[in-house]
Amino acid sequence: xxxxxxxxxxxxxxxxxxxxxxxxxxxxxxxxxxxxxxxxxxxxxxxxxxxxxxxxxxxxxxxxxxxxxxxxxxxxxxxxxxxxxxxxxxxxxxxxxxxxxxxxxxxxxxxxxxxxxxxxxxxxxxxxxxxxxxxxxxxxxxxxxxxxxxxxxxxxxxxxxxxxxxxxxxxxxxxxxxxxxxxxxxxxxxxxxxxxxxxxxxxxxxxxxxxxxxxxxxxxxxxxxxxxxxxxxxxxxxxxxxxxxxxxxxxxxxxxxxxxxxxxxxxxxxxxxxxxxxxxxxxxxxxxxxxxxxxxxxxxxxxxxxxxxxxxxxxxxxxxxxxxxxxxxxxxxxxxxxxxxxxxxxxxxxxxxxxxxx
Amino acid sequence: xxxxxxxxxxxxxxxxxxxxxxxxxxxxxxxxxxxxxxxxxxxxxxxxxxxxxxxxxxxxxxxxxxxxxxxxxxxxxxxxxxxxxxxxxxxxxxxxxxxxxxxxxxxxxxxxxxxxxxxxxxxxxxxxxxxxxxxxxxxxxxxxxxxxxxxxxxxxxxxxxxxxxxxxxxxxxxxxxxxxxxxxxxxxxxxxxxxxxxxxxxxxxxxxxxxxxxxxxxxxxxxxxxxxxxxxxxxxxxxxxxxxxxxxxxxxxxxxxxxxxxxxx
Ligand SMILES: Cc1ncc(C[n+]2csc(CCOP(=O)(O)OP(=O)(O)O)c2C)c(N)n1
Numbered sequence: 001x002x003x004x005x006x007x008x009x010x011x012x013x014x015x016x017x018x019x020x021x022x023x024x025x026x027x028x029x030x031x032x033x034x035x036x037x038x039x040x041x042x043x044x045x046x047x048x049x050x051x052x053x054x055x056x057x058x059x060x061x062x063x064x065x066x067x068x069x070x071x072x073x074x075x076x077x078x079x080x081x082x083x084x085x086x087x088x089x090x091x092x093x094x095x096x097x098x099x100x101x102x103x104x105x106x107x108x109x110x111x112x113x114x115x116x117x118x119x120x121x122x123x124x125x126x127x128x129x130x131x132x133x134x135x136x137x138x139x140x141x142x143x144x145x146x147x148x149x150x151x152x153x154x155x156x157x158x159x160x161x162x163x164x165x166x167x168x169x170x171x172x173x174x175x176x177x178x179x180x181x182x183x184x185x186x187x188x189x190x191x192x193x194x195x196x197x198x199x200x201x202x203x204x205x206x207x208x209x210x211x212x213x214x215x216x217x218x219x220x221x222x223x224x225x226x227x228x229x230x231x232x233x234x235x236x237x238x239x240x241x242x243x244x245x246x247x248x249x250x251x252x253x254x255x256x257x258x259x260x261x262x263x264x265x266x267x268x269x270x271x272x273x274x275x276x277x278x279x280x281x282x283x284x285x286x287x288x289x290x291x292x293x294x295x296x297x298x299x300x301x302x303x304x305x306x307x308x309x310x311x312x313x314x315x316x317x318x319x320x321x322x323x324x325x326x327x328x329x330x331x332x333x334x335x336x337x338x339x340x341x342x343x344x345x346x347x348x349x350x351x352x353x354x355x356x357x358x
Numbered sequence: 359x360x361x362x363x364x365x366x367x368x369x370x371x372x373x374x375x376x377x378x379x380x381x382x383x384x385x386x387x388x389x390x391x392x393x394x395x396x397x398x399x400x401x402x403x404x405x406x407x408x409x410x411x412x413x414x415x416x417x418x419x420x421x422x423x424x425x426x427x428x429x430x431x432x433x434x435x436x437x438x439x440x441x442x443x444x445x446x447x448x449x450x451x452x453x454x455x456x457x458x459x460x461x462x463x464x465x466x467x468x469x470x471x472x473x474x475x476x477x478x479x480x481x482x483x484x485x486x487x488x489x490x491x492x493x494x495x496x497x498x499x500x501x502x503x504x505x506x507x508x509x510x511x512x513x514x515x516x517x518x519x520x521x522x523x524x525x526x527x528x529x530x531x532x533x534x535x536x537x538x539x540x541x542x543x544x545x546x547x548x549x550x551x552x553x554x555x556x557x558x559x560x561x562x563x564x565x566x567x568x569x570x571x572x573x574x575x576x577x578x579x580x581x582x583x584x585x586x587x588x589x590x591x592x593x594x595x596x597x598x599x600x601x602x603x604x605x606x607x608x609x610x611x612x613x614x615x616x617x618x619x620x621x622x623x
Contacts, residue, residue: 054471058471061435061441064435087438199409205431210422
C-alpha cells in the first residue's frame with residue numbers, strides 16, 4: 001500500500017479497523033474526536049459495531065462487555081475521559097479480557113486544556129485502576145508509528161488477554177504526515193473458546209473479577225503477575241541513537257523525543273557527544289538498558305511534556321549515583337529545541353540530581 | 359438433591375428448572391432473590407433459551423447470580439450492567455442478554471446507564487429487584503427507600519429534605535420511547551409471584567421480538583436488613599411498599615399488546 005498524507009487521529013482509527021477491530025465504543029473529547037468520528041463512518045460501512053456511549057464510564061463498560069463476548073474491541077479518549085474510565089480498566093485486568101485503548105493526551109489537571117501533553121504517564125503506567133496490574137503502554141512518536149503500534153496493540157491484547165494502551169500527545173493526534181496503512185485483515189471466523197456466546201453444547205463460560213476468598217484472589221494475582229513478568233521479558237521496545245559514545249543521554253518519548261532529535265543535531269554540531277533513548281513501550285520500561293548506560297558514567301537528561309513523570313522511572317533505573325537532569329513543559333506547552341539544547345548544556349555543566357524544569 | 363430422587367412411582371409435578379444451577383444459594387431465609395431467580399429460570403426453560411442466553415450479574419446481594427444460573431455469564435461493575443449488556447448485545451444481536459440488578463445498583467449508581475439503555479431501545483431485558491434498601495452492604499438507604507424508613511444510613515428515618523424521594527423507576531423508564539415493556543410486580547405472595555412470572559416471560563418475549571428494552575421491577579423482601587421475619591416482610595411489602603409503588607403495566611408496546619390479543623383469541 002502506498003504512502004498517503006494522514007492525520008494522526010484518522011490513522012489510529014483506520015489502523016485499528018485494518019487490524020481487525022470489530023467493535024468500538026467511545027465518547028467525544030478533544031483532541032481525540034476525529035478518531036471517534038472516523039469510526040462512526042467506517043465501522044458502520046463495514047457492518048461492524050460502533051456506538052457513541054452516554055459517557056466514558058458507559059463506554060468502557062460496553063467495551064468490557066464486548067470483550068467478554070469475544071470482540072476485538074477498542075475505545076479512545078483523552079485525559080479527562082481516560083480518568084473517568086478507570087473503573088473499567090481494573091475490571092478488564094481482573095477478568096483478563098483483551099482491550100485496546102487509545103489516549104490522545106491533553107493538558108491537566110482538571111479540565112485543563114486541549115493542548116498536547118504527556119501528563120497521563122503516571123495514570124496509564126502506574127495507576128490505571130485499583131489492584132495490582134499494569135496495562136501494556138505503547139507510545140508512538142510519528143503517524144507511521146501510531147499505525148504500526150495500533151496494529152501491535154491488537155495483537156498483544158489478544159496474545160496476553162490484557163489491556164493495551166496506545167498513548168500519544170494531542171500533537172500526534174492532530175498532525176498530518178505521510179504514512180502507509182497496512183492491508184485489511186480478515187475478521188476471525190469465530191469467537192475465542194472462553195467468550196460469552198451462549199452455552200450451546202458446552203458448559204457455561206464466566207467472565208468475572210470477583211474472588212471472595214483471599215486464597216483464590218491471591219492465586220489470580222499470582223497468575224496476573226506471571227503474565228506481567230512474561231510481558232516484561234518479551235515485549236520491551238525502545239529506540240537508541242548514538243548512546244554508546246554519548247556523554248549525555250536524553251530520555252524522551254513521543255513528541256518530546258522528536259523535538260529532542262532536532263536538539264541533538266545542534267548539540268552534535270557543537271561537538272557535544274549526545275545520544276537518545278526513546279522508550280516505545282512505557283510499560284514495560286527499559287530499566288535495564290538505562291542501568292547499563294549509567295554504569296559507563298553517562299549523564300542523563302529526561303525531557304517530557306509534564307512535570308517529570310517518566311523521570312521517576314529513569315531515576316529508579318540508573319540509581320542514585322548517576323546524574324539525572326530534567327526539562328519539562330506543562331499545561332500543553334511543547335518544548336522548543338533551543339530549550340532542550342540549553343537544558344543539555346546545564347546538565348553537562350552541573351551534573352545534577354536536582355530539578356531543572358521550566 | 360432433587361435430581362437424584364427416585365421417581366419410579368411418582369408423578370413429577372415440581373422440579374428444578376434446567377436453567378437454575380443445582381447449587382445452594384447464599385441468600386438469607388425469606389429473601390425473594392431466590393424466588394426471582396427461579397421465575398427467570400422457569401421462563402428461560404419454557405422459551406427454550408438456556409443456551410442462547412447471557413446473564414450480566416450486578417453488584418449487590420445477587421452478585422453471585424452467575425453461580426445460580428446455568429448460562430454464560432459475566433459480573434459487571436456496580437451500576438454498569440446495562441452498559442456491559444449493551445456491549446454484549448451489540449456484538450451478539452442474536453443472543454438473549456439480561457441484567458439482574460438491585461435498586462442501589464440500578465436506581466442510584468447506575469441511573470445513567472439504565473436510562474440510556476432504555477433510550478437506545480437496546481434489545482435487552484432487565485430484572486430489577488426493588489427491596490427498598492442496600493442489602494449487601496448491610497441495610498443502608500437506597501433511592502427507593504420509603505419516606506420515613508429507618509436504615510443504617512437514615513437512622514432517623516428517610517427525610518425528604520435530606521435525601522429526596524422514593525424513585526419510581528418502572529414509571530420513569532416507561533416514559534422513554536426506546537422502552538417496549540416496563541411493568542412493576544411483587545413477590546410477596548403466591549398470586550403475585552405467578553403474575554410476576556408472566557411479566558418476566560413477556561419481557562423476554564419482547565427481547566425475542568426485537569422491539570426494544572424490557573424491564574420488570576419486582577417488589578422484594580429483605581428480612582435481614584428490615585429486621586423482620588420473612589412473613590412480616592411479605593406483609594410489609596403488601597402494606598407499605600405497594601401503596602408507594604403501585605403494581606401495574608406502565609408501558610406495553612403495541613406489538614406486545616397485539617400479540618397478547620392474538621393469544622387470547
Ligand atoms: C463502585 C462501588 N461502590 C460501592 C460498592 C459497595 N456496594 C456493594 S453492593 C452495594 C449496594 C447494593 O444494593 P442493591 O443494588 O440495592 O442490591 P441488594 O444488595 O439490596 O440486592 C454497594 C453500595 C461497590 N461494590 N462498588
